[in-house]
Amino acid sequence: MVEIGDKKKLKSVWPFYSLGDIFTFKGGGTPSKRIVEYWEGNIPWASIKDIKGETLESTIDHISQKGVENSSTSIADAGSLILATRISPGRPIITNIRTAINQDLKIAIPKVDADIQFLFYLLKSIExxxxxxxSGTTVFTAIKLSI
Known part of the structure; x- marks a missing residue:
């Protein structure tokens, strides 16, 4: 029997993975707020204020295609997993809409063949x-998990 506190022995019995082994993370960005036409669009744009509950159904803010093209935002397709990296770091949500994201969020793109709901609960369990x-956004890839 392996003692829970004995990580060396536990690793030989139970594999450990980092989040970077399981996901690729894609960051977002914010179009310039000084350019009004970037904010007069119909593309949902998610920020931390939208990350509540298990699923994202709508966003408070919207941007235009020009806003997407002239910023470092990324687009998450419906069914994607989004992870907060600042303010509420580690908070996951599944988006049910196609949405752009700001720099406080990352799209967690699975490298493994697993159900997105399972991956959501995996991230929720380590929140x-x-x-x-x-202490920064790079912390996610270093977190070790045993699965």
Whole structure:
């Protein structure tokens, strides 16, 4: 029997993976707020204020195609997993809409063949751990998981 505190022995019995082994992360951005035409569009644009609950159904703000083209935002397709990296680091949500994201969010693109709901709960299960150790956005790829 392996003692829970004995990580060396536990690793030989139970594999450990980093989030970087399971996901590729794609960041977002914000179009210039000084250019009105970037904000007069119909493309949902998610920020931390939209990350509540398990699924994203709508966003408070919207941007235009020009806003997308002239910023570092990324587009998450419906069914994608989004992860907060600042303010509420580690908070996951599944988007049910196609949405652009700001720099406080990342699209978590699975490298593994797994159900998106399972991956959501996997991230949800470590949310408190992420908050405790967060000091920047690179923390996610280093977090070790045992699966």
């Amino acid at each position: 408190d751990k992420v908050i405790k150790i967060s």
